[in-house]
Amino acid sequence: MNAAITSGNEKSRRWKRPPLIQDTKWRYGLLILAIAYFIAASFSYDVNWSRVYEGLDRGWEFIKSFANPDFKTRWSDISEGIWESIVITVTSTVVGIILAIPLALGAASNLAPKIIYYICRGIIAVNRALHEIIVAILMVAIFGFGPLAGFITLTLSTIGFIAKLLAEDIENISKPQAEAVKSTGSGWWQWINYAIQPQVMPRLIGLSIYRVDINFRSSSILGLVGAGGVGATLNTAFDRYEFDTAAAIIIIIIAIVMVLEYVSGFIRARVQ
Amino acid sequence: MPVTTKGDLKVWQRRDRAKQFKIWFAWLIGVAIFMFCWEIISDKTTWFFVFDAPRIAADIGGRAWPPRWSYLSELWKPMWDTINIATLGTLLAIIMGVPVAFLAATNTTPSKRFLRPLALLIIVSTRSINSLVWALLLVSIIGPGIFAGTLAIAIRSIGFVAKLLYEAIEETDINQIEAIQATGASKLQVIAYGIVPQIMPAFAGLSVFRWDINIRESTILGLVGAGGIGLYLSSSLNILAWPQVAVILIMILVAVVISEWVSSKVRLAII
Amino acid sequence: MLQLKNLGKRYKTGDDALKGVNLEIPDGQLVGLIGPSGAGKSTLIRCVNRLVEPTTGTVTLNNIEVTSLSAGGLRKERRKMGMIFQEYALVDRLTIMENVMSGRLGYMGFWKSFFRKYPQADIDEAFRLLERVGLDHMVDKRADELSGGQKQRVGIARALIQDPEVILIDEPTASLDPKTSRQIMRLISELCRERNLSAIVNIHDVALAQMFVERIVGLQMGEIVFDGAPDELTPDVLTKIYGEEDWEATIDEVDEDEDITIDEKSVEASI
Structure with missing residues (x-):
């Protein structure tokens, strides 16, 4: 080691890591606020530990049931449910994307006039604010039980999702390319077709595939x-503590999601 | 090759015929799958209720309004x-x-x-x-x-x-x-x-x-x-x-x- | 004394980046390593501290064989080898002081380093080094707020605070403007002299190398094709290293006070 380092008679300049928040008032204020929040929040929790302890057995039972899931007993219910989930996924994704594209064009600030922009953004915001399950409840109340309500629910949420992200992508396109096409004297539709569409297509395909994945998970x-x-069957299985059937359904869902993820990775790699 | 020669004319097409055919075929399959899925949903739907939906929606909306603000306190x-x-x-x-x-x-x-x-x-x-x-x-x-x-x-x-x-x-x-x-x-x-x-x-x-x-x-x-x-x-x-x-x-x-x-x-x- | 014996590296792709390089660098010598892109300069430097694992041969630093060390031993030995990088390789979101102190990590326990409880002696040394490179007034700035030249100065301080026996320098000026390049190279050569350090510096700019190093090694296709004093670099030698070109204009630029722009033009003219 360098001898100069250990000689202490030189002036020593201290160093401390600069704190994340410079202002002391803010730093301690936020800290106290956080602690106060956790204390207050802990009062919300009224955990019945003996119930939890009892439940551990059942939890273990559930984990064990993954080792021998029961596909057979309720196979007709399960297969019908899974089919219905797939069908809802396919239809809602297709219709959702088709309807989302015009909305996205309207919600891109560099394409649409101000009024249309605000209207489209408003539709998207309202659409995204409510959880799918709540929308589904309302749809069931209006359209009756069955896959149609599920289809409409997921179509709506697909529209909100795709339109928002696609609009953001359109707003981020390369300007020179768009200007170049415009300067050739093209009409509005030609301009969309030649300048915008090629730039956002990979993203749209990526989003659509991702949405298939989300829609399947939601449809379950x-x-x-x-x-x-398939959710109804799953619910019944849990209600009756038929963990082996529940495990079977969950395994199928995970398997399908994994296949979808693999396929989407494959397609996305090819698009880029 | 998208560029072919017809006599001494050079003809440009976006895609050659085989590729064009493949794309059309893929679209056809896609549409068929969609129609098939739609059919399943349609079979399980009582369309009578669906046609009635606007009335039901209006009915629910009418009953929900005005919201019961006093419930907020709970x-x-x-x-x-x-x-x-x-x-x-x-x-x-x-x-x-x-x-x-x-x-x-x-x-x-x-x-x-x-x-x-x-x-x-x-x-x-x-x-x-x-x-x-x-x-x-x-x-x-x-x-x-x-x-x-x-x-x-x-x-x-x-x-x-x-x-x-x-x-x-x-x-x-x-x-x-x-x-x-x-x-x-x-x-x-x-x-x-x-x-x-x-x-x-x-x-x-x-x-x-x-x-x-x-x-x-x-x-x-x-x-x-x-x-x-x-x-x-x-x-x-x-x-x-x-x-x-x-x-x-x-x-x-x-x-x-x-x-x-x-x-x-x-x-x-x-x- | 740094010794490379028969050092070879074959990448998984089958490319031979180094083919049996023998090199001996006595204490206090600054060696410039020149050669065309892909000649294996970077690989050679990274084989010394085994950031790239050599396939054959040995590296020996002051009688310790680096190439046969275990992971733990290698970590200890790396402390004696400072490294300076092309794109500075500072950790962008850490402050200057934290970046410099990362040079002491090998001497420190994990928790001490995690909570930034550095020994005062190290902090004194850091301030001294930062003063030497002219940055002691901005220790709490984040690394990504600095200019290229300033970043490289921090990089130098980080390498030196390791108290190294040898410094490995990979294209220190490749991302800098001509004037800053000279300042950085001058700083490096002065510091090496002050501390009697041996150093290998990879460098693209032949004229710059001639200005500041005592010995030049030319690498081509993973083999040493030249080893000598800077003034022995003749057009013939450069042709051997880089291939056929008009080299006269490049090597005449040894005078340090020459205007920078002429320097650049002459290089351009030679290409």
Whole structure:
């Protein structure tokens, strides 16, 4: 080691890591606020530990049931539910994307006039604010039980999702390319077709595939409120503590999601 | 080749005939699949009710309006619970998800053969299952209440946090890491000095983002008995008390809008 | 004394980046390593501290054989080898002080480094080094707020605080403007002289190398094709290293006070 380092008679300049928040008032204020929040929040929790302890056995039972899931006993219910989930996924994704594209064009600030922009953004915001299950409840109330309610629910949420992200992508396109096409004297539709579409297509395809994935996962719970799909069977299985059947359904869901993820990775790699 | 010669004319087509045919064929199959699926839905639908839908919707709307504002006073407590479910659930998910992310990232995992697949399995299985299903499961295991709801949110979010974080870890700049390695730092020190500072913005961003999502998710957990405002929603629905439902929906909307605003502000501040 | 014996590296792709390089660098010598892109300069430097694992041959630093060390031993030995990088490789989101102190990581336990509890002696040394490179007034700035030249100065301080016996320098000026390049090279050569350090510096700019190093090694296709004093670099030698070109204009630029712009033009003219 360098001898100069250990000689202490030189002036020593201290160093401390600069704190994340410079202002002391804010730093301690936020800290106290956080602690106060946790204390207040802990009062919300009234955990019945003996019930939890009892439940551990059942939890273990559930984990064990993954080792021998029961596909057979309720196979007709399961297969019908899964089919219905797939069908809802396919239809709602297709219709949702088709309807989302014009909305996205309207919600892109560099394409649409101000009024249309605000209207489209408003539609998207309202559409995204409510959880799918709540929408599904309303749809079931209006359209009756069955997959149609599920289809409409997921179509709506697909529209909100795709339109928002696609609009953001359109707003981020390369300006020079768009200007170049415009300067050739093209009409509005030609301009969209030649300047915008090629730039956002990979993203749209990526989003659509991702949305298939999301829609399938969601469609597996819509059954809880009567909007079709495998969720109803799953709910019944849990209610009757038939963990082996529940495990079978969950395994199928995970398997399908994994296949979808693999396929989407494959397609996305090819698009780019 | 899209360019062919006809006599001495050069003809340009976007695609040659075989490729064009393939594309048309793919479209045909796509449309057929869609029609087939639509047929299934259509068969299971009583169209008489559907045609009646506008009237029913108007009817429900008429009954829901005006909302029963006095009901609001009963909703503050469940709303507070809902926020706690989301916040503490996200916090738990972060605590459990961060180690999983480091086990899953190819450049930090201690064992590629054993621990990495295990971490990926945790990520896939927690992510594929909706938080409502987790809530169903936990309610049947440890009983109803917001504890089950918090755990459901936490478990569902582990995969989300871990997946995005491990992708961020794998995208770190290798030069900065090499520089730390070259000083003779230990593996843990390389992570603390070379990797952690690089992933901090991504980490903070995704935590807030997930919190925002979780606020939305925790509003419905009550439907299966896992606490929060969803409990009141489902009991109001059961007695068809539409004016109360309207109040609850408005409250949820406001909460979601606020949380979205907070999350976007915080994310902007981080970057 | 740094000795490379029969050092070879074959990448998984089958490319031979190094073919049996023998090199001996006595204490206090600054060696410039020149050669065309892909000649194996970077690989050679990274094989010395085993950021790239050599396939054959040995590296010996002051009688310790680096190539046969275990992971722990290698970490200890890396402390004696400072490294300076092309793109500076500072950890962007850490402060200057933290970046400099990362050079001491090999001497520190994990928790001490994690909580930034550095020994006062190290901090004194850091301030001294930062003063030497002219940056002691901005220790708490984040690395990504600095200019290229300032970043490289921090990089130099980080390498020197390791108290190294040898410094490995990979294209220190490749991303800098001509004037800053000269300042950085001058700083490096002065510091090497002050501390009696041996150093290998990879460098593209032949004229710059001639200005500041005592010995030049030419690498081509993974083999040493020239080893001698800077003034022995004749057009013939450069042709041997780089291939056929008009080299007269490049090597005449040895005078340090020459205007920079002429320097650049002459290089351009020679291409």
